[in-house]
Amino acid sequence: MQSTVIAPSILSANFAKLGEEVDNVLNAGADWVHFDVMDNHYVPNLTIGPMVCEALRKHGVTAPIDVHLMVEPVDRIVPDFAKAGATLISFHPEASAHVHRTIQLIKSHGCQAGLVLNPATPVDALEWVLEELDMVLLMSVNPGFGGQSFIPSALEKLRRVRKMIDATGKPIRLEIDGGVKADNIAEIAAAGADTFVAGSAIFNATDYADVIGRMKDAVSKVRG
Numbered sequence: 001m002q003s004t005v006i007a008p009s010i011l012s013a014n015f016a017k018l019g020e021e022v023d024n025v026l027n028a029g030a031d032w033v034h035f036d037v038m039d040n041h042y043v044p045n046l047t048i049g050p051m052v053c054e055a056l057r058k059h060g061v062t063a064p065i066d067v068h069l070m071v072e073p074v075d076r077i078v079p080d081f082a083k084a085g086a087t088l089i090s091f092h093p094e095a096s097a098h099v100h101r102t103i104q105l106i107k108s109h110g111c112q113a114g115l116v117l118n119p120a121t122p123v124d125a126l127e128w129v130l131e132e133l134d135m136v137l138l139m140s141v142n143p144g145f146g147g148q149s150f151i152p153s154a155l156e157k158l159r160r161v162r163k164m165i166d167a168t169g170k171p172i173r174l175e176i177d178g179g180v181k182a183d184n185i186a187e188i189a190a191a192g193a194d195t196f197v198a199g200s201a202i203f204n205a206t207d208y209a210d211v212i213g214r215m216k217d218a219v220s221k222v223r224g
């Protein structure tokens with residue numbers, strides 16, 4: 001079983017003091033940094049790129065940086081993120097002309113590869129590439145913005161993908177992203193997630209350690 005990971009999405013952080021915000025969530029018990037890259041083309045929003053990833057590394061961040069690319073086309077930006085210090089790079093199949101090739105491209109640059117399924121994307125998208133992946137990321141909101149509500153059908157999708165991953169016998173992570181809160185994380189964990197992105201639930205709280213602690217407690221009651 002994969003260890004539990006809490007990955008705060010810095011989309012909801014205060015960008016005017018990003019280094020300090022990232023230090024604070026990591027000191028408060030977060031495991032990874034979730035880094036949302038939006039291009040105002042694949043999704044209707046515009047955020048941050050490889051220079052900001054590199055700046056966080058130069059600032060001294062050593063935790064895994066989990067880059068979620070909402071960018072089309074995706075291949076061109078992969079080498080830049082690898083060079084900037086990304087640990088994992090995940091992308092949406094709709095944003096790649098050749099999904100298998102993009103996975104190999106990410107791995108050839110020394111990063112772990114993830115595939116992201118939108119709420120309406122069928123799990124069939126995983127069928128011929130699952131064993132190549134280090135992580136499957138299921139979106140429980142439509143990509144583009146933080147602070148949206150968890151779409152309940154993501155629970156059934158988690159259960160299905162959990163079974164598919166277990167059948168491979170490989171150490172593939174199952175990440176959930178969107179609307180994750182301290183009060184719904186237990187049922188999300190019970191449905192099969194091991195890696196939890198949370199943006200607004202963490203960065204809108206006054207005490208990061210308190211909310212991350214409550215999330216970890218709730219998950220450990222389910223996963224042990």
Ligand SMILES: O=C(CO)[C@@H](O)[C@H](O)COP(=O)(O)O
Binds near residue numbers: 012180
């Ligand atoms: O990728 C995305 C949105 O596209 C996410 O990572 C959000 O940033 C999560 O934010 P919350 O729903 O937790 O506020």
Ligand SMILES: [Fe+2]
Binds near residue numbers: 009034035036068177
């Ligand atoms: Fe994300």
